[in-house]
Amino acid sequence: MAEDDAFTEHRPLLFTIAYEMLGSAADAEDVLQESYLRWSAVDPATVEHPRAYLVRVVTRQALNHLRTVRARREEYVGSWLPEPIRTSPGVSEDAVLAESVSMAMMLVLETLSPAERAVFVLHDVFGYTHGEIAASIGKAEVTVRQIAHRARKHVHARRRRFEPDSxxxxxxxxxxxxxxxxxxxxxxxxxxxxxxxxxxxxxxxxxxxxxxxxxxxxxxxxxxxxxxxxxxxxxxxxxxxxxxxxxxxxxxxxxxxxxxxxxxxxxxxxxxxxxxxxxLHRADAVHALDRGGHQPWKL
Incomplete structure (x- = not known):
């Protein structure tokens, strides 16, 4: 089916967005499953740009999921780290992608509010404009710009420079x-x-x-x-x-x-x-990550 093909084609990008927003491969997979069910209920003929549509669906599902897991993480025993994901050598060739999924950066992202995290990830990592993000998360563009400035200032003050796998x-x-x-x-x-x-x-x-x-x-x-x-x-x-x-x-x-x-x-x-x-029980699987070449939403 066409919807299956579109979802499969863009799955690495969708997983990367969900993982960076959630810090958990298991939660990211849950979000992708929920997003697929929503996508399968849509007539593909009515969607001009499937990738843009799917990114928006995944973003909204990840935001909803993130708000529900924050309280659980506050009660976590000991130090919390993101669920590690095994990555292919190609990830280190994209400096932005490698830094964005690094443990240090994921810990910094964990200190942002859900909206700040979504805006920072979509804008600074994946290159979407403030207007496109506003349409995705249901906020005014001027508000998204303010959130982006606040999030970027917070991240840049706490980020740790590192060398990717080599x-x-x-x-x-x-x-x-x-x-x-x-x-x-x-x-x-x-x-x-x-x-x-x-x-x-x-x-x-x-x-x-x-x-x-x-x-x-x-x-x-x-x-x-x-x-x-x-x-x-x-x-x-x-x-x-x-x-x-x-x-x-x-x-x-x-x-x-x-x-x-x-x-x-x-x-x-x-x-x-x-x-x-x-x-650790999913740590053997290698995850395909992708930032994708930016394309406008056009929805």
Whole structure:
């Protein structure tokens, strides 16, 4: 059917929008399912630009979903991290896309209001105009401009510069893992930036430090402690998650936890560890992400 073809064609773009607005692959999939049901009830012949129409539907569904999950996240046990998504090498080739799905940026987006998040994502990441966004979220264009200014100021004050997944970044990760395994503290310290931070998400369902660990000394001691107690003794695979180099720790062939590395100027500035099993059981699937070439709504 034509509607199936259109939805399938634009699915990577729609998933990327929903994920960036929600920080959860599971929630993004729910939004896409709801959006597909709405799309399937529409006569395709009445829609001149299917992609624009679908983006608007997904945006509205994601906004509704985001408002319902915010209260749940406020009651979260320990530090909350976005659900990690395994990404293809091509993501790192688009600097805007790689930054927009990075753990650090997703955490900044989490501090925005739902409307601010939607406007920032659609305008600064996907390139839609204020007028187009206004038509999508049901607000006046002047209001959207004000929201965009407020959101951009907030994000730019808190964003962390990083290097996307690359051969050089993976080499840094490899050296880090080797230094941790062998207990070479000086080699470890040399790889850590002075302001490095560790954030771990266990969700109250797996052991994880509940508060961020900051600073080179604290992080080095924390990592070496994990190595000594055998936590890092699992089989390790390198991969890419959220456009960042990452390490997968497998025990008995099953993914036990994963760490995404934020790297700047050859040093590690952030380690984002996921142990919450609810956020790991889809971690093997590679997600196709797409910002798409901008096309006007014309609805």
């Amino acid at each position: 051969g050089a970044a993976r080499e840094v990760v490899e050296r880090f893992l080797r230094a941790a395994a062998t207990g070479e503290i000086q080699a470890l310290m040399d790889l850590l930036a002075p302001d490095v931070v560790v954030i771990a998400d266990g969700g109250g369902k797996a052991t994880a430090v509940r508060r961020p660990v900051t600073g080179r000394d604290g992080v080095a001691k924390f990592v070496l402690g994990l190595a000594r107690n055998g936590t890092m003794a699992a089989r390790i695979e390198q991969a890419a998650y959220n456009g960042m180099p990452a390490a997968r720790f497998l025990t008995g062939g099953a993914l036990d936890w994963l760490v995404a590395f934020e790297i700047r100027d050859g040093r590690i500035t952030g380690l984002y560890g996921m142990r919450n099993p609810d956020k």
